[in-house]
Each structure stands twice: as structure tokens, then as C-alpha cells.
Amino acid sequence: MRGVTPILAAILVLISLVHQSNGDCYMHNPRGSNNRLNERSANRNNANRLFDSQNNNRGGYNTGDKTDDPFTEETEIYYMNYFQSGSVGRSFLTAEWTNQHGCGGSDNNDPHKLNCQIVIQYTCQAEPEAVNNDIAAGSDDTLDVLRDGKETNTQDYTAPDNLNENQNQYNNRRANSVSNNRGLHETFGYYDDCYVRERNSGLFLADQIINSGQFAGLGYAGARFTRQNPNANRRGYECPEERDYYPYWHPTPWRDVAVLVDDTDRCSYYQSESFNVKPKYLCREKFEGTEIYRDTSKWNNEAECIANAGEWLDFYNYLEIDEGRNQANCENDNNDQITRKWARPYPSITPSCLILLQEPDCQQAGWTRVNHLGNSRTGYPLNYTITLPYFLDQAPRRCVLRIRYNISTDDYDPWYTNSSYNEDRFNRIRSPVIQNPYVDVGSITNGALRLAINTAQFGRTFQDRSHVHMFIPRPTNAITPDTTVNMDTVDIYNVNVRGKRGNIVQVYPAVEYDFIPNRLYITENDIVHFQWTGSNTHNNQNPAGDGQAGDAGEGRGGTDRHNIVEIANADMNYPVPFHNSTLFKSAQVVWYDMSTYDEINLIPSLEESKKNLALLLSSVGYYQCFTGCATDSVENKETLNNLLDNAYASFSAPLLRFPAGSYNYICSRNNNFTNRSQKGLLVVRSTAPA
Numbered sequence: 001m002r003g004v005t006p007i008l009a010a011i012l013v014l015i016s017l018v019h020q021s022n023g024d025c026y027m028h029n030p031r032g033s034n035n036r037l038n039e040r041s042a043n044r045n046n047a048n049r050l051f052d053s054q055n056n057n058r059g060g061y062n063t064g065d066k067t068d069d070p071f072t073e074e075t076e077i078y079y080m081n082y083f084q085s086g087s088v089g090r091s092f093l094t095a096e097w098t099n100q101h102g103c104g105g106s107d108n109n110d111p112h113k114l115n116c117q118i119v120i121q122y123t124c125q126a127e128p129e130a131v132n133n134d135i136a137a138g139s140d141d142t143l144d145v146l147r148d149g150k151e152t153n154t155q156d157y158t159a160p161d162n163l164n165e166n167q168n169q170y171n172n173r174r175a176n177s178v179s180n181n182r183g184l185h186e187t188f189g190y191y192d193d194c195y196v197r198e199r200n201s202g203l204f205l206a207d208q209i210i211n212s213g214q215f216a217g218l219g220y221a222g223a224r225f226t227r228q229n230p231n232a233n234r235r236g237y238e239c240p241e242e243r244d245y246y247p248y249w250h251p252t253p254w255r256d257v258a259v260l261v262d263d264t265d266r267c268s269y270y271q272s273e274s275f276n277v278k279p280k281y282l283c284r285e286k287f288e289g290t291e292i293y294r295d296t297s298k299w300n301n302e303a304e305c306i307a308n309a310g311e312w313l314d315f316y317n318y319l320e321i322d323e324g325r326n327q328a329n330c331e332n333d334n335n336d337q338i339t340r341k342w343a344r345p346y347p348s349i350t351p352s353c354l355i356l357l358q359e360p361d362c363q364q365a366g367w368t369r370v371n372h373l374g375n376s377r378t379g380y381p382l383n384y385t386i387t388l389p390y391f392l393d394q395a396p397r398r399c400v401l402r403i404r405y406n407i408s409t410d411d412y413d414p415w416y417t418n419s420s421y422n423e424d425r426f427n428r429i430r431s432p433v434i435q436n437p438y439v440d441v442g443s444i445t446n447g448a449l450r451l452a453i454n455t456a457q458f459g460r461t462f463q464d465r466s467h468v469h470m471f472i473p474r475p476t477n478a479i480t481p482d483t484t485v486n487m488d489t490v491d492i493y494n495v496n497v498r499g500k501r502g503n504i505v506q507v508y509p510a511v512e513y514d515f516i517p518n519r520l521y522i523t524e525n526d527i528v529h530f531q532w533t534g535s536n537t538h539n540n541q542n543p544a545g546d547g548q549a550g551d552a553g554e555g556r557g558g559t560d561r562h563n564i565v566e567i568a569n570a571d572m573n574y575p576v577p578f579h580n581s582t583l584f585k586s587a588q589v590v591w592y593d594m595s596t597y598d599e600i601n602l603i604p605s606l607e608e609s610k611k612n613l614a615l616l617l618s619s620v621g622y623y624q625c626f627t628g629c630a631t632d633s634v635e636n637k638e639t640l641n642n643l644l645d646n647a648y649a650s651f652s653a654p655l656l657r658f659p660a661g662s663y664n665y666i667c668s669r670n671n672n673f674t675n676r677s678q679k680g681l682l683v684v685r686s687t688a689p690a
């Protein structure tokens with residue numbers, strides 16, 4: 001607080017508190033939560049639930065329900081199941097988002113109005129055996145498990161009083177903070193380390209003031225204080241310093257997928273500095289009198305770490321731990337294409353045989369105009385097709401996808417301006433940018449003009465994240481021994497549904513329903529996985545913030561429902577009857593989950609199987625057969641509501657293959673020609689030589 005009176009400091013703190021979030025980056029597939037969980041209101045309950053989005057309170061989608069009832073337990077939440085890539089075949093997932101301030105197109109013919117990067121990452125955990133999809137048990141083992149939670153409060157956090165706590169004190173603090181009922185994307189230990197580690201004091205703060213009154217017991221500023229977060233607000237267990245800067249200089253739980261930039265000259269920097277390919281360091285210390293390492297250390301650099309009896313340790317990011325290998329046989333194997341290293345998998349101190357990651361993809365970001373949440377110039381939504389990872393152990397993972405949208409100006413050099421330029425009147429240093437400055441433009445002789453500049457947001461990061469989803473291993477066998485489908489080598493395309501219930505103004509800044517990708521071009525060899533999730537509580541009621549409440553749509557209020565029925569061409573809205581179907585009659589069922597659909601027979605050799613498939617997709621799994629099956633037959637089960645109200649909100653279809661042709665389909669409930677289109681197109685190319 002050099003050179004600033006306490007009263008002025010207090011006023012500045014107040015000013016930064018009342019600044020409204022109003023920027024934005026919203027992910028639409030996978031459904032971005034924007035910190036929502038299951039709210040019936042248009043506004044989210046808690047902008048601090050899991051991460052700092054800096055987005056409007058109305059954005060985001062609820063997590064999915066498994067059934068036609070709102071979930072009350074975590075086990076009743078539908079986690080999307082995306083099949084992992086095989087050792088050869090790839091699995092594709094299209095991420096789609098909107099970003100408000102423009103990006104892309106930095107070449108000279110196409111200059112933009114800011115500097116920007118979009119960073120796409122995911123975090124995954126091996127599914128702990130103890131969890132078994134039920135973390136309600138609340139044992140110590142489940143405190144770090146990724147989850148959506150069933151209430152919208154932020155996880156608690158009790159800070160350490162001093163740096164000398166013993167392991168019991170630490171464990172108690174952790175156990176008393178973490179609740180199994182609340183969402184969790186980063187662990188308690190990760191945030192605790194961020195809280196305790198000194199902030200990087202070389203970072204540019206402009207004229208933002210980090211108030212020593214907030215240092216609490218430790219008496220110094222940890223990495224929770226940043227220019228964008230000068231009051232050290234906490235959101236979930238996200239580390240503010242890590243959030244604001246990329247690539248981060250310490251280890252993180254995030255794996256880099258892609259960096260989309262305005263200036264591709266910077267790609268080599270991102271690709272070489274990514275934690276995917278470069279180890280990062282932390283200072284580690286032991287609990288006094290033990291051989292057990294703490295999760296935390298004050299020291300953020302090697303010199304101070306060593307001087308204070310710490311160990312400055314390198315940690316590696318990794319895809320997977322190869323449990324089958326020891327130090328001797330970890331690296332010296334050239335039989336497969338996999339790069340292994342005997343190293344420390346963050347956050348573990350103990351080395352293992354790690355399967356390493358590739359450098360992230362880096363590309364020019366799709367061009368978008370400013371002040372607009374819309375498509376790219378191509379007329380298509382901003383999107384990135386993620387090739388999902390292949391895990392050697394063929395075990396499921398729970399994961400979260402994260403997108404950050406980072407914008408900065410050229411009023412100062414955003415890459416080289418550091419703390420030497422922080423506002424410091426006492427030493428006569430003026431920050432190159434200051435809060436709401438008055439400027440003399442020369443033409444007005446008796447006054448000045450005021451600019452709207454918030455230095456906490458002059459250079460600002462927005463974020464959205466998915467709910468928890470699973471990357472599951474592919475089935476080992478196609479269901480039909482007579483086919484030539486090799487489940488390891490085929491490519492799998494995910495087709496999902498984006499959007500939520502309501503009309504265009506009611507859902508904004510989220511979007512209305514559509515299939516995603518709504519036009520998919522594949523070959524006869526490829527497999528399509530139709531899958532979607534929906535909520536039963538998208539009522540979009542008040543409080544509705546600065547938008548409209550309401551959930552216009554068909555069927556029961558608040559509910560998302562989808563199905564697939566065929567139409568003859570994209571201009572039409574009446575479905576074709578089964579006897580005119582090409583989609584269902586030609587689809588080949590490659591695999592389906594026989595434990596979920598245990599009454600239906602989709603074995604292709606069976607005459608009825610085509611009709612059964614049409615039944616399954618149009619009734620969203622509500623019916624499994626026409627007659628003869630015990631519980632889910634058209635004959636015996638309570639009639640399916642004609643707007644799908646009593647069908648389930650989430651659905652995973654059988655894996656399908658199609659012969660060459662074009663197939664058009666709609667959702668019979670939501671498609672309403674004059675105000676809502678939910679139509680998909682699938683174009684399949686022949687692989688036969690021309």
C-alpha cells in the first residue's frame with residue numbers, strides 16, 4: 001500500500017467489489033455449467049461454486065438427470081459417457097462455445113481489436129474403486145473425487161493458522177472443509193498449496209492494491225491474490241494465479257488439449273511451455289519429525305526453497321500411470337508408440353512409470369466479432385473437435401473439460417510488463433494503465449475526458465467448465481460376430497444435444513436446443529454415438545437477472561427431452577413412417593449396452609431389430625419391445641407421453657454404422673417449424689473406390 005492512504009485503499013477495494021461481471025465465454029457442448037448445478041431459476045445460485053467464470057449469472061446449463069425426476073442424490077445425476085479412443089481408432093467430441101469480445105484473425109488483412117487466447121483443457125481421475133459411483137459414503141478416500149455435488153454451496157475452506165501445523169491438524173482441516181454434497185473440480189490440497197505459496201511477486205498489478213489486512217494468519221500474500229483477484233476471493237478450490245496465467249509455472253491438475261490464438265507466432269511458446277511436455281516445480285517440505293510430505297510450502301522459487309530446507313521437486317503431467325512397469329522397464333521399450341517416463345506424477349512425491357502427454361494443438365482462433373455471442377465468420381459456431389485420449393489400462397475416467405478465454409490490450413506490452421511497472425507514487429512509478437483515468441486529449445481546454453478502465457480487468461480471463469463426465473473404455477467386441485467391425489480401430493463420432501428449454505431470449509446467453517454437430521460428414525466405416533443429457537429443472541424462473549424468465553417449450557415445464565425420428569429431407573417436419581425409413585432400416589447396430597437395454601433385441605440378423613431400433617430412439621429407451629418383453633413393452637407399459645414427459649432426460653444410444661447416404665432426423669418434441677429447429681443431418685460417404 002505504498003503511497004496510498006488506508007482510506008483511499010478502502011475506497012478502491014469497494015470500487016473493485018461493485019464492478020459487475022459482464023464479459024463472457026460460454027461452453028455449449030459439452031454443456032458448460034457456468035457454475036450452475038440444478039437451479040430452477042434463470043440465475044445461477046452461486047457464481048463461486050467451482051471456478052471463477054467472470055460470466056453473466058444467467059449463463060450455463062444444469063447438470064443432467066438420469067430419469068424423468070430431478071436428482072436428489074449424486075448417483076441420480078447423468079454423467080455423459082464418451083468412449084475413449086482406441087489404440088488406433090479415434091473418438092471425436094465437438095466442443096462448442098461463444099466468446100463475447102471477439103478473437104481470431106490477426107493477420108494484416110484481418111486485424112482484430114484485442115489480443116486473445118482460448119485454452120482448452122481437461123482434468124481426469126482414474127475411477128477410485130471405493131467410489132463405485134457413490135461418493136455419499138464420505139470416507140477420506142472420496143474427499144478428492146471429482147463430482148457435481150447435490151447442493152450449490154461452495155466447498156468450505158479453513159486456512160492454516162501457521163506454517164508449522166502437524167499432519168493431524170492438516171487432516172482435520174481437510175476433513176472439516178470438504179463436503180461430499182458439494183461439487184469439486186480441484187482438490188483441497190491443491191487450493192491449500194495455492195493459499196500457502198507466496199504469490200509470484202514479479203507479476204504486473206497495475207494500480208490494483210493487495211491489502212495486507214487480508215493476509216490472515218500467514219502474514220504474506222499467497223497465490224490467491226492476483227491483479228484480477230486482488231481481494232483473494234475463492235471459487236471452489238481453483239487457484240487464482242493459475243487461473244489467470246497460462247502456461248502456468250507450477251504443476252496443475254489440467255491437461256492441455258489446444259490453445260487457439262490470434263497470433264500463431266506464439267504457438268511454439270505455448271507448445272514448448274505446456275505442462276503436457278515440460279516438468280514444473282514445487283517446493284516440498286516434510287511435516288516436522290516425519291518423513292511425510294506436506295501438500296503445501298510457502299516458497300515459490302528454488303533459491304528460497306533450498307535456503308529454507310525444502311526440496312525443489314520436478315513434477316510431470318501425464319495421461320496415465322502404467323502400473324505394470326517399474327523403474328527398470330519403464331522407459332526402455334520401443335514396442336509401442338507410447339512415451340513413458342519414470343517421474344513424479346503431480347501431486348504425488350513418489351515416482352511411477354508415467355505415460356506422457358503430447359504437446360497441445362495450437363491454431364488460429366475462429367474469427368468472431370466483438371460485443372456478440374454468436375457464430376464464427378464461417379457461419380458455424382466456434383468449435384474445436386477434441387480427439388479423446390486412449391488409456392492403456394482400459395479403465396474409466398471421471399473428467400471435467402475447461403475452456404478459458406483470455407483477452408488483453410496493447411496499451412502496455414502484455415507479455416513483458418511486470419511488477420517493476422506497478423503503480424508506486426512513493427517511488428514515482430506510474431503504472432502504464434490506471435483505474436478510470438482522466439485524459440487530456442488537447443481539444444478540450446477546460447477539462448478532461450474519463451475512460452472506462454478497470455485495471456483488474458484490463459487483461460481479463462473468462463472461463464467455463466463442463467459438469468463431470470466419464471471417458472469410458474470402448475467395448476471390446478461388436479455385438480455381431482459376423483461383422484468386420486474392429487472396436488479398437490474404428491473412429492467414433494459423438495453426436496450430442498446442446499441447449500436448454502426456453503425461447504431465444506429466455507435461454508440467453510445459453511442457447512436453444514440443437515443437435516451438435518447438426519451436420520456430420522463421415523464414412524461407412526465410422527461409428528456414431530448419439531447421446532444427450534437433460535435436466536428436469538430448467539424452469540428458468542425468477543430471479544432472472546438481466547434477462548427474461550420463462551421456459552417456453554413443449555411438454556412438462558422445466559424438462560429437457562430429446563429423441564430421434566427420421567424426416568425425408570431437411571425442409572420437412574413430418575417424420576417418415578417406419579416403412580419409408582432409410583435411417584433405421586439401414587443402420588447397423590454395432591454395439592449396445594445390454595445391461596441397460598436388457599429386454600430389447602437389436603441383433604442385426606433379427607428381422608425385427610430395425611423396427612426395435614426405431615422404437616428405442618423415438619421413445620428414448622422408454623420402450624424396448626413391441627410385445628413379449630416383461631416390463632418395457634409397448635403392449636404392457638404405461639403409454640409413452642406423446643411429448644416424452646415420462647421418458648428419461650438422458651439417453652445413450654447403441655453404437656451405429658450407416659451405409660453411404662444422407663439421413664435427416666429431428667426431435668419430435670422440440671422441433672417447431674416457426675420458432676425452434678432441432679434437426680440433424682448425417683452424410684455418409686462410401687469408402688468403395690470410385
Ligand SMILES: *[C@@H]1O[C@H](CO)[C@@H](O)[C@H](O)[C@H]1NC(C)=O
Nearest residue numbers: 201202203416417418419420
Ligand atoms: C521486469 O522486466 C525487466 C525487463 O523488461 C527486468 O529488467 C526486471 O528485472 C523485471 N522486474 C521484475 C520484478 O521481475
Ligand SMILES: *[C@@H]1O[C@H](CO)[C@@H](O)[C@H](O)[C@H]1NC(C)=O
Nearest residue numbers: 243244245246406408414459
Ligand atoms: C492472458 O494474457 C496475459 C497477457 O496479457 C498472459 O500473461 C496470461 O498468462 C494469459 N492468461 C491465460 C489464462 O491465458
Ligand SMILES: *[C@@H]1O[C@H](CO)[C@@H](O)[C@H](O)[C@H]1NC(C)=O
Nearest residue numbers: 094376378380381383517518
Ligand atoms: C467448426 O468450425 C469450422 C470452422 O468454422 C466449421 O467449418 C465447422 O463446420 C464447424 N463444426 C461444427 C460442428 O459446427
Ligand SMILES: *[C@@H]1O[C@H](CO)[C@@H](O)[C@H](O)[C@H]1NC(C)=O
Nearest residue numbers: 502552553554670672675676
Ligand atoms: C413457440 O412460440 C410460442 C409463442 O411465440 C410459444 O407459445 C411456444 O411455446 C413456442 N414453442 C416452443 C417449442 O417453445
Ligand SMILES: *[C@@H]1O[C@H](CO)[C@@H](O)[C@H](O)[C@H]1NC(C)=O
Nearest residue numbers: 568576577578579580581582
Ligand atoms: C413410402 O412407402 C410407401 C409404401 O411402401 C410407398 O408407396 C411410398 O412411395 C413411400 N414414400 C416415400 C416418400 O418413399
Ligand SMILES: *[C@@H]1O[C@H](CO)[C@@H](O)[C@H](O)[C@H]1NC(C)=O
Nearest residue numbers: 553554671672673674675676
Ligand atoms: C410453435 O410456434 C408457434 C409460433 O411461435 C407458436 O404459435 C405455437 O404455439 C408453437 N407450437 C406449440 C405446440 O407450442
